Amino acid sequence: MNKLSHFDKNGQATMVDVSDKPLTKRTAIATGRICVNQEIFNAIKNGTAKKGDVLGTARLAGIMAAKKTSDIIPLCHPIPISKIAIDFTLEADTLSVYAKAEAKTTGQTGIEMEVLHAVSVSLLTIYDMCKALDHGMTISDIHLTYKDGGKTGIYTTGEK
Amino acid sequence: MNKLSHFDKNGQATMVDVSDKPLTKRTAIATGRICVNQEIFNAIKNGTAKKGDVLGTARLAGIMAAKKTSDIIPLCHPIPISKIAIDFTLEADTLSVYAKAEAKTTGQTGIEMEVLHAVSVSLLTIYDMCKALDHGMTISDIHLTYKDGGKTGIYTTGEK
Amino acid sequence: MNKLSHFDKNGQATMVDVSDKPLTKRTAIATGRICVNQEIFNAIKNGTAKKGDVLGTARLAGIMAAKKTSDIIPLCHPIPISKIAIDFTLEADTLSVYAKAEAKTTGQTGIEMEVLHAVSVSLLTIYDMCKALDHGMTISDIHLTYKDGGKTGIYTTGEK
Amino acid sequence: MNKLSHFDKNGQATMVDVSDKPLTKRTAIATGRICVNQEIFNAIKNGTAKKGDVLGTARLAGIMAAKKTSDIIPLCHPIPISKIAIDFTLEADTLSVYAKAEAKTTGQTGIEMEVLHAVSVSLLTIYDMCKALDHGMTISDIHLTYKDGGKTGIYTTGEK
Amino acid sequence: MNKLSHFDKNGQATMVDVSDKPLTKRTAIATGRICVNQEIFNAIKNGTAKKGDVLGTARLAGIMAAKKTSDIIPLCHPIPISKIAIDFTLEADTLSVYAKAEAKTTGQTGIEMEVLHAVSVSLLTIYDMCKALDHGMTISDIHLTYKDGGKTGIYTTGEK
Amino acid sequence: MNKLSHFDKNGQATMVDVSDKPLTKRTAIATGRICVNQEIFNAIKNGTAKKGDVLGTARLAGIMAAKKTSDIIPLCHPIPISKIAIDFTLEADTLSVYAKAEAKTTGQTGIEMEVLHAVSVSLLTIYDMCKALDHGMTISDIHLTYKDGGKTGIYTTGEK
Numbered sequence: 001m002n003k004l005s006h007f008d009k010n011g012q013a014t015m016v017d018v019s020d021k022p023l024t025k026r027t028a029i030a031t032g033r034i035c036v037n038q039e040i041f042n043a044i045k046n047g048t049a050k051k052g053d054v055l056g057t058a059r060l061a062g063i064m065a066a067k068k069t070s071d072i073i074p075l076c077h078p079i080p081i082s083k084i085a086i087d088f089t090l091e092a093d094t095l096s097v098y099a100k101a102e103a104k105t106t107g108q109t110g111i112e113m114e115v116l117h118a119v120s121v122s123l124l125t126i127y128d129m130c131k132a133l134d135h136g137m138t139i140s141d142i143h144l145t146y147k148d149g150g151k152t153g154i155y156t157t158g159e160k
Numbered sequence: 161m162n163k164l165s166h167f168d169k170n171g172q173a174t175m176v177d178v179s180d181k182p183l184t185k186r187t188a189i190a191t192g193r194i195c196v197n198q199e200i201f202n203a204i205k206n207g208t209a210k211k212g213d214v215l216g217t218a219r220l221a222g223i224m225a226a227k228k229t230s231d232i233i234p235l236c237h238p239i240p241i242s243k244i245a246i247d248f249t250l251e252a253d254t255l256s257v258y259a260k261a262e263a264k265t266t267g268q269t270g271i272e273m274e275v276l277h278a279v280s281v282s283l284l285t286i287y288d289m290c291k292a293l294d295h296g297m298t299i300s301d302i303h304l305t306y307k308d309g310g311k312t313g314i315y316t317t318g319e320k
Numbered sequence: 321m322n323k324l325s326h327f328d329k330n331g332q333a334t335m336v337d338v339s340d341k342p343l344t345k346r347t348a349i350a351t352g353r354i355c356v357n358q359e360i361f362n363a364i365k366n367g368t369a370k371k372g373d374v375l376g377t378a379r380l381a382g383i384m385a386a387k388k389t390s391d392i393i394p395l396c397h398p399i400p401i402s403k404i405a406i407d408f409t410l411e412a413d414t415l416s417v418y419a420k421a422e423a424k425t426t427g428q429t430g431i432e433m434e435v436l437h438a439v440s441v442s443l444l445t446i447y448d449m450c451k452a453l454d455h456g457m458t459i460s461d462i463h464l465t466y467k468d469g470g471k472t473g474i475y476t477t478g479e480k
Numbered sequence: 481m482n483k484l485s486h487f488d489k490n491g492q493a494t495m496v497d498v499s500d501k502p503l504t505k506r507t508a509i510a511t512g513r514i515c516v517n518q519e520i521f522n523a524i525k526n527g528t529a530k531k532g533d534v535l536g537t538a539r540l541a542g543i544m545a546a547k548k549t550s551d552i553i554p555l556c557h558p559i560p561i562s563k564i565a566i567d568f569t570l571e572a573d574t575l576s577v578y579a580k581a582e583a584k585t586t587g588q589t590g591i592e593m594e595v596l597h598a599v600s601v602s603l604l605t606i607y608d609m610c611k612a613l614d615h616g617m618t619i620s621d622i623h624l625t626y627k628d629g630g631k632t633g634i635y636t637t638g639e640k
Numbered sequence: 641m642n643k644l645s646h647f648d649k650n651g652q653a654t655m656v657d658v659s660d661k662p663l664t665k666r667t668a669i670a671t672g673r674i675c676v677n678q679e680i681f682n683a684i685k686n687g688t689a690k691k692g693d694v695l696g697t698a699r700l701a702g703i704m705a706a707k708k709t710s711d712i713i714p715l716c717h718p719i720p721i722s723k724i725a726i727d728f729t730l731e732a733d734t735l736s737v738y739a740k741a742e743a744k745t746t747g748q749t750g751i752e753m754e755v756l757h758a759v760s761v762s763l764l765t766i767y768d769m770c771k772a773l774d775h776g777m778t779i780s781d782i783h784l785t786y787k788d789g790g791k792t793g794i795y796t797t798g799e800k
Numbered sequence: 801m802n803k804l805s806h807f808d809k810n811g812q813a814t815m816v817d818v819s820d821k822p823l824t825k826r827t828a829i830a831t832g833r834i835c836v837n838q839e840i841f842n843a844i845k846n847g848t849a850k851k852g853d854v855l856g857t858a859r860l861a862g863i864m865a866a867k868k869t870s871d872i873i874p875l876c877h878p879i880p881i882s883k884i885a886i887d888f889t890l891e892a893d894t895l896s897v898y899a900k901a902e903a904k905t906t907g908q909t910g911i912e913m914e915v916l917h918a919v920s921v922s923l924l925t926i927y928d929m930c931k932a933l934d935h936g937m938t939i940s941d942i943h944l945t946y947k948d949g950g951k952t953g954i955y956t957t958g959e960k
Contacts, residue, residue: 017403083657177883243497337723
């Protein structure tokens with residue numbers, strides 16, 4: 001049976017009716033990465049330390065994007081974000097920047113899209129800031145690693 | 161030497177000054193994919209055909225996102241988009257939806273971020289519309305495959 | 321006596337103070353129509369079935385517009401939308417598309433503007449998508465057919 | 481033959497490619513009206529004169545909405561607006577407010593949607609500001625009365 | 641000790657986690673002024689009375705800006721605004737327009753930024769509308785005069 | 801004679817018609833400051849160096865705000881921004897942060913509002929990030945120091 005929640009019984013797109021769901025505290029975490037070449041990797045690393053702040057800009061872009069998620073994702077409910085934080089890890093062995101976003105809300109629906117959106121926009125911002133050096137970067141592995149709250153409870157991939 | 165174009169000589173974030181660049185016609189193409197499970201793959205496939213239009217919604221989300229790229233990516237210039245189109249391919253062997261966005265502008269700077277943003281948001285929209293079935297989808301392989309126009313000319317990965 | 325709620329005692333525009341109003345569940349329904357010529361009517365009808373989805377695009381436009389109502393209507397309060405759905409009926413006898421939007425919130429103020437805005441934008445989107453065929457379409461009869469919740473309770477025009 | 485311009489050859493929604501169209505000066509005019517009861521009609525009329533400015537607020541709402549048209553209408557191109565003005569006429573015999581918007585651009589595509597959007601939002605703003613008195617207002621007769629510029633040239637309904 | 645609340649323990653920008661804070665009623669008031677020359681002062685004064693409404697436009701701009709504060713200020717939480725009002729005083733002796741904004745919310749965090757943003761945008765709007773006469777206007781003295789609610793309670797400068 | 805450019809002959813707000821003005825290169829510079837207490841001054845200074853980047857966040861907020869100026873200022877034309885940069889100076893003797901924004905466009909109208917808006921939002925962002933330490937900061941002296949381009953040519957206050 002097709003249970004795609006954003007379609008009504010006639011197969012039309014709609015926002016899911018959450019009007020009878022209680023307000024509950026919810027958390028979600030998503031991660032993703034961008035693979036870059038050695039020159040960009042070094043530039044980000046040095047830039048962070050002393051010449052410019054690629055990751056600081058990417059972090060703010062992701063935080064601001066989280067707040068606009070329901071503007072950008074058509075059938076996503078607007079929810080109040082009570083926390084959003086984004087961390088980056090520079091992984092020298094894979095020449096990649098790993099991004100992790102965590103958000104909280106007290107709402108009628110989950111905050112998964114907000115963290116996925118924040119990760120995506122953070123990585124796109126890194127792309128934008130480094131593309132003068134090389135256009136060959138790739139964004140990958142964007143996925144949800146954890147969520148709790150709501151009727152469906154905890155989902156976790158077990159990633160730390 | 162650090163040549164990250166979004167930082168000035170003091171390492172501060174800035175929008176690149178494009179005021180002396182000529183208006184030129186520019187094209188860019190980006191692709192990406194979302195990997196889903198069998199149940200979601202079938203639901204999208206059947207949904208597209210008769211019960212609901214995941215891909216139609218994702219396409220519109222991507223088109224609208226392309227128009228908001230400079231709102232979302234902090235140091236990205238606003239440019240007039242003269243064309244934006246998004247195509248999807250359902251790949252049964254990899255259980256994934258492959259997205260491809262192409263855009264054109266006549267501007268002082270390129271339209272790479274717009275197509276990358278369009279692909280990202282299209283794939284996030286697919287995630288949003290299918291997450292009631294499974295949260296374990298992964299978005300990956302978002303990259304630029306082609307661009308032309310401007311001083312740096314053609315970039316291509318050779319992908320068709 | 322002039323009781324226009326958006327003006328204070330000096331006749332200045334202001335947002336009504338709703339800070340002492342309780343949160344209550346509220347529903348609103350609005351309708352409207354766009355009159356088109358025979359060629360457009362057929363194109364929409366056939367398009368919906370197999371060649372393109374005017375109404376699907378219009379529905380998404382309306383849903384997304386509902387979420388932006390307080391951005392667009394100057395003195396309208398931002399409220400959380402817990403449901404928004406839009407339906408269309410193709411009326412062959414009047415050569416028109418009839419749109420109906422229903423929304424729910426749990427808020428301090430009503431959700432009437434959101435459904436009226438959703439209907440308006442849905443109909444404008446139909447206009448935009450069909451104007452290559454004929455500019456002579458007319459949007460009309462946008463009105464509220466039902467609301468409940470809040471201090472003033474139920475309003476209905478009796479339309480089904 | 482289906483010539484709906486926003487669909488490509490596979491019937492998918494897309495923004496029309498205007499990249500090869502020249503920049504030309506373009507004008508468009510749209511009108512519409514909202515029918516109100518006697519009490520609201522008087523309140524607007526008196527309000528305009530001395531107790532509050534429903535029409536001034538509606539005018540600004542329409543002007544600002546014109547600038548956001550491509551954000552709200554999914555497949556509408558962003559174009560630079562070089563002029564937008566909105567006028568209202570209070571018609572005592574029909575108990576209605578008649579709105580007229582005129583806009584100009586120098587762009588690759590027309591400015592029809594901007595004036596239709598401006599009229600719609602102006603009328604919705606009047607609704608919002610007067611709904612405390614009566615919810616029974618109706619917005620109607622929104623249509624394009626004139627456009628010039630571009631390949632298709634002049635369209636006019638002959639209305640002054 | 642550095643207690644800047646928008647940075648986490650590593651000095652990275654983040655939105656403060658307010659997820660454990662209770663919803664409380666909060667009020668804030670901010671003021672500011674713009675100094676103009678005699679010609680502009682007269683134009684605003686006369687304009688308000690009979691030829692155009694600089695202050696009415698500035699008031700709406702400020703109200704609408706208050707609703708967008710969390711879009712504009714990167715680490716500001718989105719909160720529901722239950723009231724926002726802006727008043728202006730024309731001060732002939734200082735040739736300035738004094739603006740005062742008051743807002744209320746029931747939220748997990750304060751509404752100070754909303755009133756400061758509303759005052760700023762109101763004054764910028766006055767600048768925009770009068771700059772054809774003289775570019776030498778100065779905006780100054782934007783500050784918070786009062787807030788209550790939340791854990792830190794009442795703050796007041798004692799200004800009436 | 802009242803020459804306020806945003807009002808038409810009937811005193812109604814309108815966007816100035818710039819459709820017959822040529823595209824010219826234009827520059828504008830604006831400055832402003834926020835006065836803080838010693839604790840905040842030190843926190844910003846140290847934060848910039850090693851614990852957090854108040855000024856980096858404020859700079860991005862200002863850059864992003866510049867791109868949204870025509871969304872926020874009601875009668876301001878949308879123009880393409882080809883450069884925007886913001887610099888801060890920490891002035892120990894006045895315990896203030898001085899902000900300076902410079903922008904360029906090639907457009908039919910000037911870019912003064914964009915730099916004034918960028919300065920305002922940068923300073924508001926500093927307020928937001930430091931208000932946990934003290935609410936008594938004051939934003940002042942926001943004014944245009946330079947503009948060139950367009951029919952009216954160069955305006956300068958002579959400030960370096």
